Amino acid sequence: MLTNPIPIRLKQARKLSGITQKNLGVMIGMDESSASGRMNHYEKGRHTPDISTLKKMADALGVPLNYFFCEDDTSAELACLISKLGDDERKKLIDHILSDRSKDCDSLPKDSFRKASL
Structure with a gap:
């Protein structure tokens, strides 16, 4: 069974950026009172963000959109490196x-x- 890589990549990029769930949510336009809970649901895989929300997250975290779809760490690293070229x-x-x-x-x-x- 294929595992959705978005929750793993989202949490990984957020932690590497040193941003809290709440702060990331607020940065991309979520209401402050619900930002932490919504981001937690995305990271746990309970909900999947739509593509425009995912793009906002990518921009805020400094990763390319395709990073969230990489199934392994090597592909994720390559996506980030290539995006800087x-x-x-x-x-x-x-x-x-x-x-x-x-x-x-x-x-x-x-x-x-x-x-x-x-």
Whole structure:
């Protein structure tokens, strides 16, 4: 069974940022009286925030939106690192990875991932 990674990632990012549940909730526009409880429900997985709320949380915590969907710590770390790169650096990283992996992926054209995203 697939586990929802959002509660784990949310709690992890919040704690690393040194922000309380209540303060994070207030930062993203929740009422002060309910912010702590709502954030607790999100972190416990009782409720799942909608995408706009999740985006506000990501911005407040300084992580990319896709961080919340990473199923493992390595992917989460990569998402954060990649989000800090500029467009040119991202393209260079893709080229580097594809050139290193071309031995394993000979059946895929080098630009297949870029073309698929257009």
